[in-house]
Amino acid sequence: MTSLLNYFGAITSKAATGGAGDAKGAAETVLEDAAFVMARALANHFKKTGDFDRLGKVNVTKTEITQLRTQDLTHASTAIRDLGAVAVGEPGAAGRGVTAARVAALTAGIAGFTKVMNLPRGQIVNRGTLLKEVETDVAGLVETVTNMDDLVIQFDGTEAGLRFIEAWKRARFIVNTGRGHAPTPPAPAPAPTPAAQP
Numbered sequence: 001m002t003s004l005l006n007y008f009g010a011i012t013s014k015a016a017t018g019g020a021g022d023a024k025g026a027a028e029t030v031l032e033d034a035a036f037v038m039a040r041a042l043a044n045h046f047k048k049t050g051d052f053d054r055l056g057k058v059n060v061t062k063t064e065i066t067q068l069r070t071q072d073l074t075h076a077s078t079a080i081r082d083l084g085a086v087a088v089g090e091p092g093a094a095g096r097g098v099t100a101a102r103v104a105a106l107t108a109g110i111a112g113f114t115k116v117m118n119l120p121r122g123q124i125v126n127r128g129t130l131l132k133e134v135e136t137d138v139a140g141l142v143e144t145v146t147n148m149d150d151l152v153i154q155f156d157g158t159e160a161g162l163r164f165i166e167a168w169k170r171a172r173f174i175v176n177t178g179r180g181h182a183p184t185p186p187a188p189a190p191a192p193t194p195a196a197q198p
Contacts, residue, residue: 024116028073031109035077036062038084038106041097045087048096054083070117074110081106 039058046055058080068076084103087093155161 024113027109027113027116031073031077031106031113032062032065034102034106034109035073035080036060036065037097038102039065039080041099041102042080042083042087045090045093045096045098048092049090054087058083074114074117077106077110077113081110 039060042058043055046052046058060076065073065076081103084098084106087098088100088103090098093099155164
């Protein structure tokens with residue numbers, strides 16, 4: 001029984017770690033979006049001011065940003081943020097989208113992604129892969145429990161054994177917790193019609 005509890009606990013723990021992969025993916029998307037918006041605003045600003053040196057550093061597409069690997073994404077985003085922090089006070093920058101709010105959003109995106117980008121390998125697996133592993137583990141647990149059915153019936157020699165067998169059978173039933181769809185109530189019977197008066 002202890003082994004079963006440990007097995008169940010391991011499956012539950014694995015299922016609970018699925019959010020880390022999602023957290024990294026979500027943080028990465030936020031950072032990519034913020035970096036792209038800032039880069040395009042800076043590109044517009046530098047083009048208008050004729051600053052082609054800085055324009056070349058921010059003239060990137062969304063695809064180029066999303067294809068960057070973890071460390072490269074943080075480096076590129078930081079470089080874009082730093083250019084934005086300098087340009088934000090320049091004449092005409094705000095009207096071209098280079099604002100302190102966007103610099104702050106990109107800074108927050110970098111910080112959020114940095115927190116989750118180095119999580120252990122086991123915590124950043126794809127959720128689909130993780131769910132498949134959990135499904136396989138649960139199937140193994142069910143098989144183990146099913147195999148124990150044959151063992152349990154061997155305790156029928158005593159009154160305590162019979163009670164244990166009965167408790168085991170009851171524990172194997174799926175209990176409706178009432179969280180599913182409620183059964184449709186039967187239609188009310190039609191009201192009786194009064195007898196016709198002669």
